[in-house]
Amino acid sequence: MTDIMLGAPAxxxxxxxxxxxxxxxxxxxxxTVGRGEFVALLGASGSGKTTLLRILxxxxxxxxxxxxxxxxxxxVFQEPRLVASMKVWRNVVIGQPRQLATRxxxxxxxREVGLEGHADAWPGTLSGGEAQRxxxxxxxxxxxxxxxxxxxxxxxxxxxxxxxxxxxADLCARxxxxxxxxxxxxxxxxxxxxxxxxxxxxxxxxxxEVNLPRPRRVGGDEFDALRDRFLSELGVQQxx
Amino acid sequence: xxxxxxxxxxxxxxxxxxxxxxxPAPAPEGLVRPVVEVPRRRGRAVTLALRAILxxxxxxxxxxxxxxxxxxxxxxxxxxxxxxxxxxxxxxQDLVGDVGISAARAAMGLLIGAGLGLILGxxxxxxxxxxxxxxxxxxxxxxxxxxxxxxxxxxxxxxxxTAKVLLIALACLTPMYLNASNGxxxxxxxxxxxxxxxxxxxxxxxxxxxxxxALPSILNGLRFAAGISIVAxxxxxxxxxxxxxxxxxxxxxxxxxxxxxxVCIIIYALLGITADVLVRIIERFSMPxxxxxxxx
Numbered sequence: 216m217t218d219i220m221l222g223a224p225a226x227x228x229x230x231x232x233x234x235x236x237x238x239x240x241x242x243x244x245x246x247t248v249g250r251g252e253f254v255a256l257l258g259a260s261g262s263g264k265t266t267l268l269r270i271l272x273x274x275x276x277x278x279x280x281x282x283x284x285x286x287x288x289x290x291v292f293q294e295p296r297l298v299a300s301m302k303v304w305r306n307v308v309i310g311q312p313r314q315l316a317t318r319x320x321x322x323x324x325x326r327e328v329g330l331e332g333h334a335d336a337w338p339g340t341l342s343g344g345e346a347q348r349x350x351x352x353x354x355x356x357x358x359x360x361x362x363x364x365x366x367x368x369x370x371x372x373x374x375x376x377x378x379x380x381x382x383x384a385d386l387c388a389r390x391x392x393x394x395x396x397x398x399x400x401x402x403x404x405x406x407x408x409x410x411x412x413x414x415x416x417x418x419x420x421x422x423x424e425v426n427l428p429r430p431r432r433v434g435g436d437e438f439d440a441l442r443d444r445f446l447s448e449l450g451v452q453q454x455x
Numbered sequence: 456x457x458x459x460x461x462x463x464x465x466x467x468x469x470x471x472x473x474x475x476x477x478x479p480a481p482a483p484e485g486l487v488r489p490v491v492e493v494p495r496r497r498g499r500a501v502t503l504a505l506r507a508i509l510x511x512x513x514x515x516x517x518x519x520x521x522x523x524x525x526x527x528x529x530x531x532x533x534x535x536x537x538x539x540x541x542x543x544x545x546x547x548q549d550l551v552g553d554v555g556i557s558a559a560r561a562a563m564g565l566l567i568g569a570g571l572g573l574i575l576g577x578x579x580x581x582x583x584x585x586x587x588x589x590x591x592x593x594x595x596x597x598x599x600x601x602x603x604x605x606x607x608x609x610x611x612x613x614x615x616x617t618a619k620v621l622l623i624a625l626a627c628l629t630p631m632y633l634n635a636s637n638g639x640x641x642x643x644x645x646x647x648x649x650x651x652x653x654x655x656x657x658x659x660x661x662x663x664x665x666x667x668x669a670l671p672s673i674l675n676g677l678r679f680a681a682g683i684s685i686v687a688x689x690x691x692x693x694x695x696x697x698x699x700x701x702x703x704x705x706x707x708x709x710x711x712x713x714x715x716x717x718v719c720i721i722i723y724a725l726l727g728i729t730a731d732v733l734v735r736i737i738e739r740f741s742m743p744x745x746x747x748x749x750x751x
Binding site: 272 | 484489
């Protein structure tokens with residue numbers, strides 16, 4: 216059902232099973248993300264969403280099945296994971312070939328996340344939200360065809376989280392990478408994604424398009440209906 | 456052991472759908488399979504073999520050079536001559552007793568020196584006052600070449616065991632001190648703060664929180680100190696010893712018995728690796744909470 220999609224895909228996961236010991240963390244999972252599509256993957260703890268992300272990153276191999284990703288793909292982790300011994304701008308262009316690892320390119324990327332003034336700061340002097348924005352700049356400077364977001368807002372305070380979500384929505388709308396956002400925050404998923412998958416017991420148990428107009432805000436009848444639908448799929452009943 | 460990662464471009468397994476062609480499915484346009492870095496686990500036997508490669512190679516080189524006469528026996532004894540000297544020492548002199556005495560000296564010196572270094576290190580790491588009182592003095596002290604003190608130690612402590620053990624202790628003190636103070640200083644302040652708010656104070660705080668968290672550094676210091684204790688042992692045993700490996704070295708040197716000298720050198724090396732293995736074993740069993748933190 217989800218395999219039929221217009222245009223070239225950015226992620227193809229076909230019949231993927233991942234076994235740890237006796238347990239199937241993912242079982243015969245199918246999932247496709249289109250180019251430029253923003254997909255959120257919702258799941259409770261232990262549903263296998265982190266495992267799927269690690270497989271897409273190449274940190275683990277699937278036990279069975281096929282996984283295809285674009286050549287250029289980047290990640291924002293839950294924590295910034297900046298190298299403490301490098302200035303902010305060097306962190307942004309880390310691992311880039313020499314001719315691309317320029318200060319100018321780093322500053323351009325930092326400007327997009329509103330941190331061009333911090334190019335020469337040490338990562339240790341940044342706040343949590345600032346550091347996470349540097350991580351975002353580091354992911355975007357590579358012009359990825361696929362951006363993997365592993366609960367990138369989970370460690371932020373509520374106010375910073377709102378700002379970061381708006382920033383990510385804006386940047387993704389402009390750069391149009393395929394995005395796979397792994398999260399357990401239902402409102403965040405509805406707020407940001409074109410399509411939401413719910414992962415349950417290693418399979419996609421629900422796959423819905425989010426047809427709300429952008430820019431979106433939390434709340435409204437349609438929003439609430441979608442949120443409640445996902446929450447009940449995740450086993451959380453809302454009072455009516 | 457997971458110290459080598461193997462790059463595997465995973466071939467797809469057969470899908471199991473009827474009509475699927477066997478072999479890897481073709482990649483959709485513009486996409487690739489992620490390259491997986493799988494940590495390769497080697498068997499115990501392979502690991503042991505890898506560790507043995509260099510020592511065995513050195514032994515073979517030694518054998519080759521001395522056996523073919525490329526190096527004369529008066530400069531470097533052959534393995535066979537060394538073996539003969541070893542059995543001779545074992546049967547006709549008290550080699551086991553000598554090794555025992557030497558090991559006991561090293562262990563005693565290590566215990567005193569590393570113990571004192573640990574105490575000073577913790578004090579300096581914990582208290583600004585301790586740092587101001589001891590640190591600069593110990594840093595000066597650390598650069599003293601301890602062999603230069605042998606003569607003074609003889610004058611002060613005589614030619615008995617005391618001088619030898621104290622010289623070894625002195626040599627073991629600074630590596631332990633440096634690592635312990637650094638380890639204590641780098642313990643996560645926030646954890647210490649939290650423990651304090653829950654009422655842990657003073658010695659309890661040191662014993663339950665600070666020492667365990669500084670243990671990686673402390674054991675690193677112990678490893679250095681254990682190595683240095685063997686080096687110091689060699690110097691200490693030149694002090695009018697009439698027992699111990701150092702005594703054998705002095706004797707063999709004056710009589711130009713190259714094979715005996717080689718036996719002693721090998722024994723020193725074995726004492727060194729034994730000390731290292733012991734500390735590694737302590738490292739493995741004393742920090743069960745660290746299994747998952749290291750890169751490998």
